[in-house]
Amino acid sequence: MGMPTTYTEPELVLALKERNNQAFAFLYDNYAGALYSIIRQIVTDNNELANDVLQEVFINIWRKIESYDQTKGRLFTWMLNIARNASIDTLRSKSYQNAQKNQELPDNVYKGTPNQTVQQNVDNIGLKKVLEKLKPDHRVLVDLAYFKGFTHEEIAEMMTIPLGTVKTRIRNALLQLREYLK
Amino acid sequence: MNLKDYIASGIIESYVMGLASESERAEFEQMCAQYPELVAERRKFEESLEAFASRQAERPPVEVKAKILEAIGGAGLRSVSSSNPSKRIITMENSKSQRRSGLLRFVAAAAVILLIGMIVLYFQASQQNKELANANKALEDRVNKSEVALQKMIDEISGPTTTVVNMVGTKREPKASANVYWDSTSSSVYLLVKNMPSLASDQQYQLWALIDNKQKNLGVFDATDKNIILKMDSTKKAQAFAITIEKKGGSAHPTLDSLQSVGKTQLTQ
Numbered sequence: 001m002g003m004p005t006t007y008t009e010p011e012l013v014l015a016l017k018e019r020n021n022q023a024f025a026f027l028y029d030n031y032a033g034a035l036y037s038i039i040r041q042i043v044t045d046n047n048e049l050a051n052d053v054l055q056e057v058f059i060n061i062w063r064k065i066e067s068y069d070q071t072k073g074r075l076f077t078w079m080l081n082i083a084r085n086a087s088i089d090t091l092r093s094k095s096y097q098n099a100q101k102n103q104e105l106p107d108n109v110y111k112g113t114p115n116q117t118v119q120q121n122v123d124n125i126g127l128k129k130v131l132e133k134l135k136p137d138h139r140v141l142v143d144l145a146y147f148k149g150f151t152h153e154e155i156a157e158m159m160t161i162p163l164g165t166v167k168t169r170i171r172n173a174l175l176q177l178r179e180y181l182k
Numbered sequence: 183m184n185l186k187d188y189i190a191s192g193i194i195e196s197y198v199m200g201l202a203s204e205s206e207r208a209e210f211e212q213m214c215a216q217y218p219e220l221v222a223e224r225r226k227f228e229e230s231l232e233a234f235a236s237r238q239a240e241r242p243p244v245e246v247k248a249k250i251l252e253a254i255g256g257a258g259l260r261s262v263s264s265s266n267p268s269k270r271i272i273t274m275e276n277s278k279s280q281r282r283s284g285l286l287r288f289v290a291a292a293a294v295i296l297l298i299g300m301i302v303l304y305f306q307a308s309q310q311n312k313e314l315a316n317a318n319k320a321l322e323d324r325v326n327k328s329e330v331a332l333q334k335m336i337d338e339i340s341g342p343t344t345t346v347v348n349m350v351g352t353k354r355e356p357k358a359s360a361n362v363y364w365d366s367t368s369s370s371v372y373l374l375v376k377n378m379p380s381l382a383s384d385q386q387y388q389l390w391a392l393i394d395n396k397q398k399n400l401g402v403f404d405a406t407d408k409n410i411i412l413k414m415d416s417t418k419k420a421q422a423f424a425i426t427i428e429k430k431g432g433s434a435h436p437t438l439d440s441l442q443s444v445g446k447t448q449l450t451q
Contacts, residue, residue: 028251170201
């Protein structure tokens, strides 16, 4: 009996929960590219580290597949959040911070001083490209929340705007993003 | 709560993208259990996000997949081997006594082989140990020697009779910088290159001591000798030090129009 070469999502989840290596290879082939793209948009300037994160993400998917709950969302959504969280954890890790310090990247991106070179490197791929279509004050908030992993409270404090405003602006920005994704 | 307003509030996007707070998540999940329309809307957004992300996919380096499969495969193997021993024990218990004597002979033979193997390993290990100990000793000697040399250098550099000469770049090369440490009692001269522009492969820097309007050669060095302390030739006297660019190996007389950096000793100031 030949193994299926393609799976529906429930089949794939079932096969993964049964620890089927072939299903896992299929998962990798179909989703690694999309997840790698999001990782690279967060861990922006270190390919080596982005590769490590991708590896960590897939190993975590394999280990934690039992805890995936279909009623809460699609498999890709679950994996995307694992990838985003792992990337942000890396971003905040000591080793990454040290590497950043050594490169002496300017931190004036959010202080109203545009920094073209940094912006271009980071903004010309994936979701970040779509972000460009948002109003600057919305874009900054989504960037801080989604790509840098700050909480709404932290952002409110950082930008000295009320928490409610942060929340509404991010929600509005996401609604606009939704339109651009189509 | 009006479902339409709830959907229009951006909660779906916020939830799916992992930006909703703990309480917002709990509320959303409860609403989903209640309203199939909300689930359908969530699915729609998830699908468009997934489709978008797939369109934006970026090929990861091939070696990453191999590494991951190796890590996963390793996990798989471990679970197989842990379930094996129990199976083997069962077959042994079921085997007949006839076969047991065969098994005993096999075990005895295996024990002998194991013993021989262990003796060989032991000798190999002790041999290796000796080699390691020797290598360690040699390394220790070298470290001790360098330490003594380094300490001597540090003592000289920080001694009361040592003059630190800050070499300042000339107009030609304002960024060139280096420090000369000159001990007037022992005549030793050390040079610390901080920042000297790189040179063509057939050129080298040369350090000079200026004594009564004459120049004394103190040796050559490269721009790449950065942040290490070089021992240069000794000089009893010096009113100033100068660095010039010369052909590789150095010149007998300095090429003064390639003067890179000059520093006066405090003694003459």
